[in-house]
Amino acid sequence: MMSKFCRRILVLLCCILSCICPRHIPAAASTLYVINDHGGTTISRISSTGTISTFVTGLNNAQDLTFDRAGNLYVSVLGDHAIEKITSAGVISTYATGFVYPWDLAFDHNGNLYVSDFFGGSIKKIAPNGTVSTYLSGIDRPDAIAFNANGTFYYGTSEYNDPTSGMIWKVSNSGIPSLFASSHDLYTPYKFAFDSQGNLYVATGTGLGVQKVTPDGTETPFGFSADQRTSSGLAFNDQGNLFVTDSGDGEIYKDLPNGSSSLFAQGLITPIGMAIASDAVPEIGRSSLAATIIMFMPIVLCIKRRRILRCG
Numbered sequence: 001m002m003s004k005f006c007r008r009i010l011v012l013l014c015c016i017l018s019c020i021c022p023r024h025i026p027a028a029a030s031t032l033y034v035i036n037d038h039g040g041t042t043i044s045r046i047s048s049t050g051t052i053s054t055f056v057t058g059l060n061n062a063q064d065l066t067f068d069r070a071g072n073l074y075v076s077v078l079g080d081h082a083i084e085k086i087t088s089a090g091v092i093s094t095y096a097t098g099f100v101y102p103w104d105l106a107f108d109h110n111g112n113l114y115v116s117d118f119f120g121g122s123i124k125k126i127a128p129n130g131t132v133s134t135y136l137s138g139i140d141r142p143d144a145i146a147f148n149a150n151g152t153f154y155y156g157t158s159e160y161n162d163p164t165s166g167m168i169w170k171v172s173n174s175g176i177p178s179l180f181a182s183s184h185d186l187y188t189p190y191k192f193a194f195d196s197q198g199n200l201y202v203a204t205g206t207g208l209g210v211q212k213v214t215p216d217g218t219e220t221p222f223g224f225s226a227d228q229r230t231s232s233g234l235a236f237n238d239q240g241n242l243f244v245t246d247s248g249d250g251e252i253y254k255d256l257p258n259g260s261s262s263l264f265a266q267g268l269i270t271p272i273g274m275a276i277a278s279d280a281v282p283e284i285g286r287s288s289l290a291a292t293i294i295m296f297m298p299i300v301l302c303i304k305r306r307r308i309l310r311c312g
Contacts, residue, residue, distance in 0.1 A: 030237040034274040035062045050265040056090050064273035066105040076102035096126050104145045116142040146192035156189030181217045193234035203231040210244055222259055233274035245271040
């Protein structure tokens with residue numbers, strides 16, 4: 001029989017772990033959020049069935065958006081030279097200011113938000129407390145940015161007067177950039193998205209569709225069709241499907257992992273930046289580890305009176 005002391009210790013551990021251990025919540029249907037007009041004033045919400053509704057309006061030339069882990073939406077707003085924060089209820093507040101031309105957004109694993117400042121020639125880092133610092137500087141027109149699953153940072157650069165200048169840079173842990181990929185087809189790397197295999201997808205936004213770049217830097221067209229030439233927004237859902245905005249025709253396409261494409265939503269105005277959120281945001285909670293301990297309760301070792309006893 002397990003001693004009373006061991007039982008009490010196990011009950012206490014399970015109570016603690018039920019409060020601090022992650023609880024797995026099944027993924028809900030994905031909802032897309034997209035900037036959807038010529039002046040970047042409106043963010044539309046698109047359900048998993050393609051139904052379009054208005055989420056917020058009144059923005060001043062919004063460019064890109066991304067979600068944090070709590071389900072808040074962050075938007076780069078060119079007209080205000082700022083980053084705005086929007087709650088799930090649609091409440092807008094200013095999160096950070098002082099940018100020249102805030103373009104793309106990406107969170108790292110620690111909750112820091114990175115901003116490519118296109119005409120500012122730099123990439124800024126915003127800590128969770130709102131403190132802004134410079135991560136990289138002296139960059140010629142940084143645009144798309146993203147982190148891969150390992151936390152490695154990538155950014156793109158482009159020079160509109162030079163059609164051979166589309167370049168993607170990989171940044172080392174010490175903050176040193178190195179050239180990762182470069183070609184005419186990467187001209188104007190507008191948006192980035194990584195799949196679960198570490199492949200980088202690039203929306204060019206200039207008539208060249210979506211380009212796929214493997215971890216070794218090999219580049220090939222992906223899901224390319226005349227209907228996706230002006231791709232300017234990318235987002236993966238939990239099933240590995242890539243959603244692509246076509247700003248020229250006001251449509252969004254769904255690209256499967258095998259590269260086949262289908263029309264997902266239409267009737268938009270000028271869809272550009274896009275982000276995906278689950279209808280149920282994962283919580284910090286409960287019972288996975290606690291359940292594991294209970295299952296292995298008979299072999300738990302406990303300490304009592306300076307001796308190690310085997311319970312059970």
